[in-house]
Amino acid sequence: MRGGASNQNQFLLDDIAIYNPFHALGLFGTIDPEVVNNVELHIGGYSAEHEGRLSSVIKMFTKDGNKNEYHGLASSSLMSGKALVQGPVWDGSFIVSGRKSFSNKILNTFLNENDMPIDFYDLFVKLNYTSEKFFPNAKFSVIGFSSGDNIINNNSRIADVKWSNNALGFTWFQFTEIPLFYTIQISYSEFNGELTPNKSGIKPVKNNVKDYTGKFDLSYVFSNKDEIVFGTKINEIQTNLFLQNSIGEIKNIGPDGANANISLYLKYKMLRFDNFNLDVGSRLNLIGLSRGGTNKFFEPRLSLSYIFSDYFSFKSAFGVYIQEITTLSDEDEVITYFEPWFITPNYLSPARSTHYISGFQWKNGQNISIDVEGYYKSVTNLPGLNEKKIYITDNELVSGSSKSYGVDFLFRFDHSIFNFTTSFSHGYVTTNLNDLEYSPRYDIRNSLKTILDFNVYKGWNASLTWVYYSGVPFTLVTSYYEKLHFDNSEDKFSLLGSQIVTPLLGERNAARLPEYHRMDFSISKQFNIYDINFYLSFSIINVYDRANIFYFNRDTGERVNMLPFLPTAIIKVEL
Amino acid sequence: MIRKSIFFTLIIFSFLACEEEINYQGEFEENYALFCVINADSSKQTAMVKKKTLVIKVPKKIIMCKDAIIYLNGKNKSEQLKDTSLINNNQVTEIYYTDNFKPANGSKVEIRAEIPNGKILSSTIAVPYFTLFFFEESNLFIPDYDDPSRLFVGWSLHDGSDGLAFLTRLSINYTVNMNGVETKHILAVPVEYIIQNDNKLPVYPQATRTAFQIYRQSIIDETLNEISAGDTSKSSYTIQSANFEVFIMEQNLANYSASIESFKNSFSVKVYEPVITNIDGGLGVFGAYVKRSMKINFEPSYVRSFGYKYKKD
Numbered sequence: 076m077r078g079g080a081s082n083q084n085q086f087l088l089d090d091i092a093i094y095n096p097f098h099a100l101g102l103f104g105t106i107d108p109e110v111v112n113n114v115e116l117h118i119g120g121y122s123a124e125h126e127g128r129l130s131s132v133i134k135m136f137t138k139d140g141n142k143n144e145y146h147g148l149a150s151s152s153l154m155s156g157k158a159l160v161q162g163p164v165w166d167g168s169f170i171v172s173g174r175k176s177f178s179n180k181i182l183n184t185f186l187n188e189n190d191m192p193i194d195f196y197d198l199f200v201k202l203n204y205t206s207e208k209f210f211p212n213a214k215f216s217v218i219g220f221s222s223g224d225n226i227i228n229n230n231s232r233i234a235d236v237k238w239s240n241n242a243l244g245f246t247w248f249q250f251t252e253i254p255l256f257y258t259i260q261i262s263y264s265e266f267n268g269e270l271t272p273n274k275s276g277i278k279p280v281k282n283n284v285k286d287y288t289g290k291f292d293l294s295y296v297f298s299n300k301d302e303i304v305f306g307t308k309i310n311e312i313q314t315n316l317f318l319q320n321s322i323g324e325i326k327n328i329g330p331d332g333a334n335a336n337i338s339l340y341l342k343y344k345m346l347r348f349d350n351f352n353l354d355v356g357s358r359l360n361l362i363g364l365s366r367g368g369t370n371k372f373f374e375p376r377l378s379l380s381y382i383f384s385d386y387f388s389f390k391s392a393f394g395v396y397i398q399e400i401t402t403l404s405d406e407d408e409v410i411t412y413f414e415p416w417f418i419t420p421n422y423l424s425p426a427r428s429t430h431y432i433s434g435f436q437w438k439n440g441q442n443i444s445i446d447v448e449g450y451y452k453s454v455t456n457l458p459g460l461n462e463k464k465i466y467i468t469d470n471e472l473v474s475g476s477s478k479s480y481g482v483d484f485l486f487r488f489d490h491s492i493f494n495f496t497t498s499f500s501h502g503y504v505t506t507n508l509n510d511l512e513y514s515p516r517y518d519i520r521n522s523l524k525t526i527l528d529f530n531v532y533k534g535w536n537a538s539l540t541w542v543y544y545s546g547v548p549f550t551l552v553t554s555y556y557e558k559l560h561f562d563n564s565e566d567k568f569s570l571l572g573s574q575i576v577t578p579l580l581g582e583r584n585a586a587r588l589p590e591y592h593r594m595d596f597s598i599s600k601q602f603n604i605y606d607i608n609f610y611l612s613f614s615i616i617n618v619y620d621r622a623n624i625f626y627f628n629r630d631t632g633e634r635v636n637m638l639p640f641l642p643t644a645i646i647k648v649e650l
Numbered sequence: 651m652i653r654k655s656i657f658f659t660l661i662i663f664s665f666l667a668c669e670e671e672i673n674y675q676g677e678f679e680e681n682y683a684l685f686c687v688i689n690a691d692s693s694k695q696t697a698m699v700k701k702k703t704l705v706i707k708v709p710k711k712i713i714m715c716k717d718a719i720i721y722l723n724g725k726n727k728s729e730q731l732k733d734t735s736l737i738n739n740n741q742v743t744e745i746y747y748t749d750n751f752k753p754a755n756g757s758k759v760e761i762r763a764e765i766p767n768g769k770i771l772s773s774t775i776a777v778p779y780f781t782l783f784f785f786e787e788s789n790l791f792i793p794d795y796d797d798p799s800r801l802f803v804g805w806s807l808h809d810g811s812d813g814l815a816f817l818t819r820l821s822i823n824y825t826v827n828m829n830g831v832e833t834k835h836i837l838a839v840p841v842e843y844i845i846q847n848d849n850k851l852p853v854y855p856q857a858t859r860t861a862f863q864i865y866r867q868s869i870i871d872e873t874l875n876e877i878s879a880g881d882t883s884k885s886s887y888t889i890q891s892a893n894f895e896v897f898i899m900e901q902n903l904a905n906y907s908a909s910i911e912s913f914k915n916s917f918s919v920k921v922y923e924p925v926i927t928n929i930d931g932g933l934g935v936f937g938a939y940v941k942r943s944m945k946i947n948f949e950p951s952y953v954r955s956f957g958y959k960y961k962k963d
Contacts, residue, residue, distance in 0.1 A: 280919070318917040322853065323846030326917045403919045409674065415919070460920055465905050467856055467912040551676030554702040556933055558923065559685045560910055565836060567819065567897055568687040568939065570698045571736070571743060577923055579702065579933075581676035589670035622670070629674045 076118055077450055078479025078504035079130030080517050082402040082414065083428075087134045089201075089218050091244045092127070094266035094284050094416060098176075098195040098224055105197050105222040105240060107172045109148060109159050112138045118483075119450055120392025120432040123342040123356030123376045124292065124306055129398045129428035129454060137218070139203045140170035150610070150647035153177070154193060167204035167215075173197070197222035212250040219243050232633050233626065234275040236413050238268040254296035261289045270413045276631065279325075281317035282415035284400075286310070299347040304340075304356070311335040312400060314418045328471075334399065334418045337361045342376065350382040362399050362425055372397045372425065385440055390448075392432040399425035401458045406516060407580060409549045409588070409627045419458055423474055428454040434483075446485040450502075453478050462509040475508030477515065493529035513548075513583040520545040535600045543592040548584035552629055555579065578630065588627075593637075594618040599645075610647035617641060682715060684763050684771040684929050687903060688722075688938035690778065693752040695722060696745050697731055699763055699771070702933070714744040715765060723760040724753045753777045753938070756811060761936050773929050773936035778898045782808040783942050790946045792892055793867055801870065803894050804862035805942070813901025815908065817939075818855045818863045820946075823890045823963065824877060839865060839873045839892075856915060857899065857908035874956050884957030891963050895943040902928040903937025 076084055086096040088106060096105050115134040117125055125132040138161070145162030157174035175196045200219040223239040244262035263286065270280040292306035312334050319325045342356020358374035378392035402414035419425050434448030454477045461473045481502025488495040504518040523543040531537045557574035561567060597614030617623075620640035627634045679702075686697035699715035720731040731746035753759045756779025763771040786804040794801050807814070820839040825832050840852035841864075855863055878887050899907065909926045927933045953960040 278919075318919065320917050321914040322844065322851050323849075324844040324851070324853070324915075324917075325846075328917050405919050405921045407921050409672075460918070462924060464912060464916070464924070465909045465926070466858070467908075467915055469912070471916070471918055549674070551674055553676040554678055554681070556681075556683045556702045557700050558683075558910075559698075559935070561907060567817070567895075567941075568689070568903075568937075570685055570687070570696050570745060574700075575923075577925070579925065580922070586674075586676070588672065624672070627672055627674075634672070 076131045077481065077483075077500075078452060078477070078502050078517065079428075080402070080515070082400070082416070083128050083130035083398065085125070085128035085132045087132065088220060088242065089137055089216070089244060089246065090134070090260055090290070091218065091220070091242045091262040092264050092286050092288070093220070093240050093242060094264065094286075095238050095240060095268070096133075098193070098197070098222070103155075103195070106135055106137075106220075107157060107159070107174055107197065107199060109157070110137045110170060110172045110199050110201070112136045119430045119452065120378055120394050121376070122344075122354045122378060122394075123340040123358050123374070124304060126308070126338060126340070126358055126360070126374065126396070127398060127400075129396050129426055130452070137199070137201055138170055139216070140168035140201060142168040146650060148647065148649045150645055152645040153641075153643040155195075164202070165204065166206040167202065169200070169202045171201075172199045194225040194227065195223060212252075214246075214248045216246045216248075217244070218246070228273070228635075230633065231273040232275055232631055233628075233635060234273055234277050234412055235271040236269070237271075238266065238413075241265045255294065257291065257293040259289075259291050263287055266416065268413060268415060275628065275633070277412070277628075278319045279317075280413060280415055281315075282413075283313075283315040284416045285313045287312075297347075301347050302344040304342045304344065307337070307339045309335070309337050312418060314400070314416050316403070316415050316417055328417075330418055330420050334362075336399065340374075352380045354378045358397075360397055362397070370424070372427070386438050387435065389435045390433070392430065394430045396428045396430070397425050398428075401426065403460070404516075405460060406513075406583060407550055409629050410624065411516075412626055420470070420472060422470055423458055423472060424456045426454060426456045426458060428452055442489040444485075444487045447482065449480075449482045451478075451480040457506065457508070459506070459508040462511070473509060475506060477504060477506040479504040493527060495525075495527050497523065497525040499523045511583060513585075515584065516547050516549070518548055518584075531598065534602065535598055537598045538596070540595045541592065542594075544590060546587035546590045549586055549588055550583050551581040551586045552578045553581045588624060591623045593621055593623060608647075608649040610645070610649070612645040612647075613642070614645070615640065615642045680767075680769075682763075682765055682769060682771055682932045683927075683934035684761070684773075684932055684936065685934045686720075686722075686761050686936050688753060688759060688775075688777065688936075690753055690755065690938050690940045694747070694749045695731070695751050696747045697761065697763070698743070698745055699765070700934075714742075716744050717766050718746065719764040720746045721760075721762045722748065722751050723762065724751065725757045727751065755779050755940075759938065769931060771929050771932040771934070773902075775900055775902055775928070775936055775938055776811060777938045778811060778814055778900045778940050780807045780810040780814070780898070782806075783898075785942075785944050788944060790894075790944075792870060792946055792948050793952055799867050801865040801867065801946070802862065803864075803946075805896060806861060807898070810898075811900070813904065815857045815859050815899050815901070815904030816861065817857050817897040817899060817907060819895045819897070820863075820865055821893045821895070822873065822877065823893060824958075825888045825890065825961075827886045827888070835877075836893075837873060837877055839870055841865060842869065843872060853915065856911040857904050863894075874953075874958070878956075878958070885959060887957075888959040888961050889948055889953045889956075890961055891948065892946040893943055894946055895941055897939045897941050899939045900937055902935060903939055906935040906937060 086093045113136050117132040121132055140161035142163050148159040150157050155174055155176045159172040161170040176193050198221045202217045204215040220242040225237045227235050242264040246260045248258050250256040266284040268282040272279050288310045290308040294302055294304045296302050315327050317325055317327050338358055338360045340358040345353040355377045360372040362370050374395045376394040380390040382388040399419050403417050404411040404414045431451045436446045438444040457475045457477050458472045459475045461470055484499045486497045500522045505512055506515040525541045527539045529537055555576050555578050558577040560573040560575050562572040595616050596618050597612055599612035601610045616638055617640050623637040625635045625637045681702045683700045697720050699718045701713040701715050722729045729748050729751040731748045733746055736743045736745050758776050760774045784806055821836045823836055825834050840854050842853040843850050878884050906926050909924050913923045950960045
């Protein structure tokens with residue numbers, strides 16, 4: 076988002092970090108929308124209680140489950156089936172939801188042999204407890220989450236990938252008579268990812284992340300509506316990354332030991348005025364404590380908004396953000412199949428970004444709103460592969476920097492018959508690494524998403540979505556040459572040693588892949604029979620069968636496209 | 651009207667649906683790679699020139715360059731390399747050679763190659779220079795008397811030119827007697843064996859700036875076992891001695907060699923080898939080295955414990 080790599084976006088499920096929140100091909104999120112209560116999207120300039128990533132924070136809050144009645148839901152489509160049960164339990168409630176993809180035999184009817192089958196599952200369980208008698212004004216929640224994905228290709232020249240997320244959390248929310256409330260949470264999140272090369276020529280990768288977190292947040296609301304918020308977080312992250320070298324040896328490059336951090340934050344929210352809001356605060360991070368680190372990092376944050384009238388408002392934000400975990404990938408690859416997580420090594424400082432954001436919203440007071448927001452983001456200590464590594468003792472990673480800037484537009488039109496929303500982003504990103512300035516792979520120049528929802532007839536609702544992204548940068552190959560390798564022959568530096576065909580690449584990321592665009596259509600209706608709710612939906616993914624690239628290997632020419640034209644139907648029954 | 655709208659919509663969709671080919675090949679520039687490694691202990695020098703190619707996917711054959719005019723220019727000396735063909739592993743290799751160019755210690759040497767199309771490849775290096783080189787312990791045995799768990803070989807180099815690096819090799823000299831015919835063999839000792847898919851892969855020392863090399867005795871044991879792997883007639887094998895060599899490389903050759911070994915042995919997500927070159931106008935490497943070596947004797951009872959014969963040479 077806004078010129079940041081995917082690892083710069085934090086995804087939280089009830090405040091628990093989920094390291095890969097997407098199912099295969101990005102068609103589905105790992106969280107079933109049926110369990111989602113609300114979503115907060117903080118794209119840049121976010122306030123002091125959010126941390127850990129350079130670009131954005133996406134927070135998903137789940138439902139507690141029905142405290143009064145038992146309800147069940149089951150649905151099925153051509154691709155997956157799901158079931159959800161919720162209801163009261165003791166002095167609380169529960170909600171359980173599970174999804175599973177179906178056999179690929181159905182999908183293969185529509186997929187050609189180059190496209191990937193989808194195989195995934197996810198399971199969500201939440202238990203809530205409240206008791207005014209024993210714990211007045213308190214709520215306790217236990218959350219469990221598990222998801223898994225497999226991309227198993229029919230073509231052995233393409234690698235297989237699988238990954239899973241598992242998370243467990245306990246939250247205690249307490250509200251007191253003084254307008255003060257606090258939350259205590261302990262959680263554990265684990266990610267496992269594995270890349271199996273088959274005959275692709277890629278090296279195998281095995282990755283594991285373990286995240287142990289304890290946090291405490293306290294808010295006090297003044298009589299004038301202002302708020303003061305304080306919090307602390309103790310967090311230990313361990314990454315294991317098994318890589319193979321060219322001679323077949325496998326090693327865990329770790330890094331050694333876990334990375335424990337302590338952070339504190341304090342912020343003040345001025346809400347006393349109806350037309351002016353101010354949010355000012357800062358975080359203090361003590362990073363790498365378990366590895367002997369003594370570095371302290373301040374992350375100041377400021378955001379304000381001013382409502383000039385019912386039609387026009389202005390907002391602005393500034394913030395400094397630290398991130399001490401990254402993903403590894405080689406920019407020379409056209410598209411990276413799998414980016415493993417890796418804690419920033421001790422010899423590098425954590426990455427740091429500074430956001431400057433400003434924008435306005437205009438409404439006509441009825442049914443049209445336009446949001447425009449400009450941003451500038453600079454990143455320092457951005458970790459990247461050391462292209463100048465000569466000796467094996469040279470560091471694998473070096474620090475670089477990046478700059479991104481652009482503007483986002485959001486237009487909404489609400490009508491009695493239809494709703495129209497379009498968002499457009501135009502941005503630029505440059506990275507400076509190894510004394511080379513280039514456009515990184517996530518430099519998407521333009522992106523557009525348009526959604527048209529309309530009532531068709533007698534309760535049938537239709538939706539048409541069109542998504543467009545500019546082609547992402549990649550590096551062309553200009554030629555090949557045979558590079559002399561010195562074998563261990565009697566003449567140590569014999570010119571008759573191994574000649575290894577080596578590609579020579581052109582200017583880094585000077586070319587662009589084809590654009591991505593896709594149109595989806597769906598039509599649905601909800602109806603009720605004998606107190607049972609039915610939901611019926613017919614949809615077409617990729618209406619005009621656009622061959623969007625998912626993966627391309629420059630050396631073998633193997634190409635994998637995303638889902639082709641795919642009609643599907645969903646039937647949902649709710650009790 | 652509706653039919654026209656549907657028709658035009660379908661036309662537009664058919665264009666949008668086209669699978670766009672990915673043109674992943676950039677603009678090709680004809681260029682050449684020149685390889686030449688000066689052995690400063692010898693008057694015999696060789697060079698090779700290859701042409702870059704651009705083919706779809708990975709090419710099967712790279713073109714060798716014939717009829718290039720290559721000169722080595724040293725202190726008060728200029729020598730043109732002659733063109734010849736060698737058969738190596740059933741492949742014809744074009745080599746340029748001379749047996750009349752021995753550069754002085756520390757002197758500058760230039761290589762200049764003129765390709766038939768007029769392109770010039772050139773480079774200048776300084777031959778490794780130092781005033782004194784000696785091994786810290788000149789009377790080593792395997793196993794080592796002081797520490798039988800390892801073999802430590804250290805050396806000192808005085809007043810060396812900048813950027814020198816070392817590559818070492820420990821080799822076992824032995825003979826095999828098959829049906830009365832004795833043949834000489836040499837086997838290099840790795841610093842490590844790794845097991846990968848039931849195969850034992852040797853890992854050899856890499857270029858380093860540290861002036862010592864350590865071999866674990868267990869690895870030397872394993873290498874001695876490898877000599878007669880699968881052969882029950884151990885007494886056919888006669889171990890003579892070990893030879894320890896230090897190749898002292900100037901910086902360009904050190905960087906080139908180290909980058910290859912580093913890429914091979916590193917655990918990284920890096921996909922392609924780095925392109926390290928000091929050739930002006932092209933690719934490849936021009937470097938130089940000198941070699942120092944010493945003999946390391948075996949303890950006779952140690953050799954015989956493997957079932958081999960021992961004969962000091």
